[in-house]
Structures are given as C-alpha cells and as structure tokens.
Amino acid sequence: MKICLSFDDGRIDSFFAAYKILKNANLNASFHIATGFIDGTYISNDFGNDRKSLSKEHLLEMHDNNMDISSHGDKHVMEVDDFLTSIKKLSSWGIKKPKYGFSIPNSKYSSDELKLFLNKNEKDILYIRGGRNPSCYSFKNKVNYVFYKLFHLYHCYKKFNEPNLLALIDKHLLFSLVVKKHTKVSDLIRFINDYKETNKTLIIMFHSIVENPADDWEWGEDSFMKLCSFLVNNKNVIETLSIEELIKDEKK
Secondary structure, rough: EEEEEEEEOOOEHHHHHHHHHHHHHOOOEEEEEHHHHHHOOOOOOOOOOOOOOOOHHHHHHHHOOOOEEEEOOOOOOOOHHHHHHHHHHHHHEEEOOOOOOOOOOOOOOHHHHHHHHHHHHHHHHHEOOOOOHHHHHHHHHHHHHHHHHHHOOOOHHHHHHHHHHOOOOOOOOOOOOOOOOOOOOOHHHHHHHHHOOOOOEEEEEEEEEEEOOOOOEEEEHHHHHHHHHHHHHHOOOOOEEEHHHHHHHOOO
C-alpha cells in the first residue's frame, strides 16, 4: 500500500508541528499553499480567526528537506490566473519546479469544470488533489458520516471512506480521506491496516496539527505522532511518500 500525507492552506503549525514530526520520522509529505495567505495579500477567515501563516523561509526549508510544496491557489480559489499567480510566487520564493501540484480549494467542482481548468494549465500542473470522492456525499454515506461523528462506529467510518481508496492513479483528480477533529487515530490506523497489504493508494488530507484541537479542521499532535509512528513501523508493507513522488513513480 502507498500512503500520501497532504496538508492544505499553509498554516504555521504545518511547520512547527507537522513538518517537525515528519522530519523526525524521516517521512515526506505534500503541503499545498495558499500563497496570498503567506504574503498577506489575501486576508480572510478561510483558515480560522487570527490564524498565522507559514513564512517564505519555512517553505524553503521544507522544500529543501524533500517536502512537496505546491499550490492551493493564491486567493484560495480554483481560477486559472489565480493558480498561475500562486506558482509564480512559489518560484520567486525559491521553490522552483517544472510543474506544481494543485489542491482544489473547496473541492466540489463538476468534471467539466475540472477538465476546462486542466486544459488551460496542463503544462504547469503535475497533479490535482481534490477532497473526498463524490460518492461520499450520497445519502447512505452521509448517514455513515453522521453516525461515525456521533458514536464513533468503525463500520460507518470504513464504509464512508472506502470510496477514497485509489486503485488507479489519475493525476488529473486524486481523491483524499479527510481528517477532522473527531477522527480517532485508532480508527484511521485500523482503516489503513485493513488495506495495507493491497495495491491501493490512500491520500490523507489534513489542515492543522495542534496540541489541543479546537475547531473541526484541527487534529491533535499526539494523534499525528501515533500515525507517523505506525507508518514507520509498517514500512515493510506501507510506502509513505509525497504526492509528487507518487506521480513521478507512476510515470516510470
């Protein structure tokens, strides 16, 4: 099995929590950056009230230590000019690549919208990572989600997240399992265990890793450390890599 860890937005805890834990565990991951958030040209509550951003220096250190630093737009939207602005900024900050990954802000777009976006950016995009598979939003899976959130029933967690497992890699749209505050690390590890000896790929999406999670998009440092420890201890059957590395491996 292959596992990719992916972080959105560019919140400061991506450096002081996630990156530090990953570096200590010798694991690579992908960080999708809203560049306007970094340089202060985009002021919004999209990332939480009074949320601080990474600095350009943080990004460069992460890049120099094999983390995949890619785009989440400049102003947190899926627009051609906005994407091009974001990668121009990343390049000017020293993060130079032939092509950049792109994490879709707000995720819910039609296949036609995605195809149009891709056609206009093919030469600059290495991959597109979305959110959950659309089948997660069926009535049945919405019920599974609610039951898991309320009662932490593993069966519901498994059924809800199974559509996010990737059997084939389509670089134009990669679905992901979303980790939120209510996600129990034991259930996430159990889910991975159920598939770790298969040829499936699982991209796991995070936003903030903090000591004491307060909002839905935060997850605990202790939980993240346990997950990383599990991945390291199972490296004989689980390959943990960035999405950039995943796509490059698929091309070989």
